[in-house]
């Protein structure tokens with residue numbers, strides 16, 4: 252079978268591992284987060300409907316019409332015009348009529364800037380789930396990592412997305428407060444999550460990536476990375492403060508431990524697990540070094 256070139260989105264959430272990946276934009280329209288190198292050398296572009304349809308034709312040839320989930324790349328497809336995105340979604344559903352989920356990344360500020368009507372139109376056109384990087388809820392840290400987002404915008408955007416009927420996933424970047432600001436990171440993040448109650452809270456752990464500002468700050472000793480024990484204490488403090496109704500997931504290779512469960516029902520059990528692991532590490536400090544070494548080998 253001859254297959255035309257297919258524009259592959261390089262990044263997608265682990266939960267979309269079995270989805271057909273369709274790229275609607277290339278790169279990140281923000282591209283300034285101090286910890287991120289994902290799209291550093293890529294100029295942000297919105298693809299044409301013709302290009303998108305060409306990829307859909309290839310995907311149909313490869314996977315057949317019975318595909319059930321599609322992930323739309325790259326980092327913020329909701330920044331495109333609503334009419335355009337509605338056309339894209341209709342096109343996707345025409346090629347794959349049996350879809351049960353279409354997912355996209357977006358940013359908290361993009362959601363806050365979108366009207367409720369626009370978000371409803373996107374939802375009605377078939378977009379089902381949104382993944383958004385909150386990283387931290389602490390206002391000072393959000394500025395420090397150049398997230399381009401305030402806690403207020405995240406709460407406003409998150410609530411609007413939920414009202415429009417989206418399933419909402421928020422990412423939390425454990426360790427981004429380092430050794431010095433982990434408490435404010437934990438408490439500020441819990442505060443924002445409590446005001447939104449997203450369907451999913453997904454933990455990732457900070458890994459300094461060469462060529463990023465955070466990496467440079469570490470080299471220059473301006474930022475002290477959190478050791479595994481601090482990250483676990485930070486996670487515990489956050490969890491203790493979480494009062495939202497959400498599913499907590501640690502579905503990423505960067506995490507030191509896998510803490511998962513329903514909130515609030517399973518919070519007690521998760522706290523017990525964390526206490527046990529923290530006590531084990533405190534009793535056997537060589538394990539901290541093992542975790543650190545393993546973490547350094549994670550290739551993002």
Ligand code: SF4
Pocket residue numbers: 279280281282283284287288289290326358384
């Ligand atoms: S973390 Fe997301 S929003 Fe920030 S620069 Fe990277 S892709 Fe863009």
